[in-house]
Amino acid sequence: MEASRMEESTSGSNGAALGKEAEDLDHIETKNFSATEYLNKLFPNEESLSGLPEFLVKLRRRIRKVNDEILVAVRQQSQTGSRAKEDLAQAQNGIEDLSGRITEIKVKAEQSETKVQEICRDIKKLDYAKRHLTNTITAFRRLSMLMSAIQNLQEVSDKRDYRETANLMEAVNQLASHFESFSQIPKVCELRGQLSAIKSGLRATIFDDFIYATAKEEIPPETLEKLTHACRVVEAIDLHVKDELVSRICNKEMSAYQQIFSTNEAPSTKLEKTDRRYTWMKKLLTRKQPFWDVFPKSWEVSSLLCTSFCKITKAHLSETLDSMRDNPDVANLLKALHWTLDFEKELNLMAGGGEISLYEVVDDGNEDGENEAADEAELTEAEIIKRKYMAARKEREEGGSGQSEPGASQAQKEGAFTGSISSCFEQHLKCYVELEEKSLMETIDNLVNAETWEAEGGENNVISSSVQVFLHIKKSLKRCSLLTKGETLFNLSSSFKRVLQAYSERLISRLPRNTSNKSMNSMATTVSSDWHVKFDDKEEKVVCLIINTAEYCYETVDSLGQSIAKILDKPFSNQIDMSEVEDDYSGVITTALSTLVLGLETRVDQALADMARVNWAALDLVGDQSEYVNVFSSVLADSIPRLGALLDQNNFRFMCDKFTASFIPRYRSTIFKLKMLSDSGTQQLLLDAQAIRTLLLDLPSLGNHGLPPSYSRTVQQEMSKAENLLKVLLSPPDAILSNFLALMPITAAKEMPQILELKGLSKAEQQDVLNEMSRRGLLDEQDTSRLVASGEGSRRMPDIKWGGKFENLKQKMKDSAKGSQALKLKERFQLKGKFNVNLNLGNRN
Known part of the structure; x- marks a missing residue:
């Protein structure tokens, strides 16, 4: 009973869920709809299949509804197509009606245009006639005015009334420009000929007036006013006439300049008078100030005159300097160059100063050109002049004046005269x-x-x-x-x-x-x-x-x-x-650093000499550091602080590097120069080597400079070579070869005979060691056959008494010889692939 109730409740709940899902069928219309997932969701288990009939009923109802909607849509679409055809037919009829109306309007417009042309045909003829008549009347009036103006121009030009002449000339030029296209008419040709004759006459008379004025020291004001108007006439005649006039005036002034300074004096004398040339030019511009004001600023007469002066002066000075090439006078040459540069500066200031003319800054007190003050004084004067120029320019700019003309030439720009004369000095x-x-x-x-x-x-x-x-x-x-x-x-x-x-x-x-x-x-x-x-x-x-x-x-x-x-x-x-x-x-x-190093080496050389004089074979006790180490320490303590205070860090580092690179190999060579070493002597040398290592490592602190770690590494590496040599000498005779191979580089094999001699081995023992090295390929046969000593051979040194801390060092060296060093040596030969032997440090192979 209970099971059946549970089944009914389960089926009831499933049916409710199925009904809810079946009612929501809108997502079936989505793009990514999956029928399998949807059915699995509705019927997840067998119990849910009980609602399947109800779901099918609802699904069929939904299908019928969709079919009805489709049918309605098809009917609406059919009706819409019929109405669209009717609308299209109405539009086509409207277009045809509009086209007909447009054609009718066009025809009426053409007819109207034809009627207007017929009406206006006579009016257009009258308009052309009026236009031609007006142009003819205007041309006759202008011709009459031109004839009258040329007649009046002839009269005033004969009177040299340049004010009226300038006004009439401008008017005549304007009237004559209207008859450019009538050049074939005889009357016009006649008038043009008369005008050309008048211009030629004016040109000649104006040129005569200007040349006559340049010859005078003082020019009356009325003459200056007359020449001012003459400049207007010249501009009205032709631009080429203006250029010719300016050229004639410049040539006239420069011809006088050439006559004055083209003398047969000695070249050095000509060079001494260079400043007189510039003084003459300053006087010329100053004396004829009113005359230069006659010309319009756009003519640039002052600049052109200065340019001509610079060209002539450069040619004269070049000729003078060429004649002095073999025997130059440096003092006069420099003095002339200074004068030239100062003059060019004044010209540049004039050119860049707009309205300021050169004569405004001429120092009349130095017009004689005989000032032979020092160069510094002349330069100071030039700077004063420059400041005067800049102050005047600033005042004009603040007042709204001093604007450069738009068409200013290069000669008006500051710096245009730089090198215009002084460039001839360059090659001399x-x-x-x-x-x-x-x-x-x-x-x-x-x-x-x-x-x-x-x-x-x-x-x-x-x-x-x-x-x-x-x-x-x-x-x-x-x-x-x-x-x-x-x-x-x-x-x-x-x-x-x-x-x-x-x-x-x-x-x-x-x-x-x-x-x-x-x-x-x-x-x-x-x-x-x-x-x-x-x-x-x-x-x-x-x-x-x-x-x-x-x-x-x-x-x-x-x-x-x-x-x-x-x-x-x-x-x-x-x-x-x-x-x-x-x-x-x-x-x-x-x-210099090498000299310092050699001087320091010279001082410590006494310590090495003391080391070589000690009888190390007779030394039987090991004590504190030797006396030669004390000498070495005192030399360093005396010199290094003083050198560190005088040298910077880089130079001090270089000196220390070079000193250690020189001293340590000499120290090691001194060990080889010793005759024979006892074990206690060797142990004392080893103790001294450690003390020397400490002293060398303390050089930076003695010199109060910090040195890089590379210095300490170098000292450690180099001193280790000497210490390893001494450790080899401390080895027992039967372990000396193995210790040598473990502590010394292969390249030191040729030092083995000397080591054996220092060790004091007999001739036979030495020969055995050398033969073994030869057998291993470390020595040549010539080195092996070399006799290490003459006579019966060297005696073995007696064993020494080790005391205190040195007993531990002795035992440590023996253990090292029989242990790790043998392993390192074996690995070295096996890696080379040249030998593969078993080493026994207790017995020689």
Whole structure:
């Protein structure tokens, strides 16, 4: 009973769910509808199939509803198509009716146009007649006016009334322009001929009036006014007439200039009178100020006159300089060049100043041109003139005046006269460059001879002569840049290179020399003492000052090259290269540092000599560090702090690197120079080597400079070679080969005979070790057959008594020889593929 009730309740719930899902059939119409998923959702289990009949009924009802909707839509669409055909037929009928109306309107418009043309045909003829009649009347009136104007022009031109002539000329030109197309009419040709004759006559009379006026010292005001109107007449005649007039006036003035200064004097005398040329030009512009005001500004008469003057003066000076090529007078040459540059500056200021004319800034107090003041005074005067110009220009700009004309030519622009005369000096300034170079060389000699070789006191800690050298070079550069910025300045830069290279040679010559007077680049050796360089603390300070000075010069040379390149004109600015000079001063630094290293090596050489004099074979006890280590320590403690205070970090690092690279190999070579070592002597040397390693690692702290970790690594690596050598010497005779192979590089195999001699092995023992090395391919047969000693052989050193901490070191070395070192050696030979042997450190193979 209970099961049947549960089944009925389950089927009832399923039926309710099915009915709900069946009512919602709208999503069947979606695009991504899946019938399988939908049915699985409605009938998830067998119990849900009980609602299937009801679902089918509802589905059929929905199908009938959809079919009815489709039928209604088809009927509506059929009715719509019929109405569309009727509307289309009505539209076509309307279009045909509209087309007919348009055609009718077009026909009526053509008929109307024909009627209007018939009505206006006579009116158009009358209009053309009126137009032609008006043009004819106008032409006759203009012809009458032209005839009257030419007649009046003839009358006023005969009277030289240029005011009326200018007005009439402008009117005649305007009237004549209307008859350009009537050139074949006789009357017009006659009038044009009369006008040409009048213009020719005016041209001649105006030219005569201007030439006559230029010959006078004082021109009456009425004449100036007359000439002003004459300029208007000239402009009305033709532009070519204007150019011819200006050219004649310039030639007239310049012919007088050529007569005055074309003399047969000596070239040097002509050059001395260069300033008189410019004074004459200033006087010309000043004296005839009212005359130059006659001309319109657009004519640029002042600029053209100055241009003609510059061309003639350049030709005269070029001829004079060419005649002086073999025997140049540098003083007069530079003086003339200064005068020329100052004059060009004044011309440029005039050209860029708009309304300002040259005569406004002429200094009447110097019109005689005999002022021979210093160049600096002349330049100061030019700067004063320039400030005067700029102040006047500023006032005009603030007042709304001084605007440049739109059609201003290049001669009116500031800088147009630069090099217009001075360019002829360029190829003759070689003597000036030579004089500057000679003067700088003499200055260097004087500075070096007077040098106290003490620090100047600045931040760079350099000698005073280096600062003075660059100061003189800067002054020379400034002097030359005021004269020219072209080839001469470029040639002077080459002189600067030679001067700086000469100074670097003076620095090198001041360095202390070694006993054999050889190059400071030689290395310290244990063979001889020719490389010794002995100097006191004062000389050591001088060497450091030379290093700092060369460093200062190296840095300053680069900035000097950049300054020269900025001043030079192209293409010379791209050709400045100071690398050779920088290399020279870099060489000075290297040589001076090498000298310091050799001096330090010379001092510590006494410690190595003391080391070589000790009888290490007779030493039977191991104590504290040896006396030679104390000597070495005292030398470093005395020199390194002083050098660290005088050198910068980079140079101090270089010195330390070079010192350790030289000293440690010499220390190792000194070990090989010892005759024989006992075990206690070898142990003492090993202790000393560790002390020397510590001293070398303490060099940065002694010099109060921080050095990179690479320095410590280098000291550790190099000192390890000497310590490993001593450890090999401490090995028992039967383990010396294995320890050698474990601690020493393969390249040190040729040192084995010397090691065996230091060890004190007998001749037979030495030969056995060498034969074994030869068998392994480490030595050649010649090395193997070499006799290590003569006589009966060396005696074995007696065993020493190890005490204290050295007993542990001895035991540690024996364990190392029998353990890890043998394994390393075996791996080394197996990796090479050359040997594959079993090593027993207790017995020789």
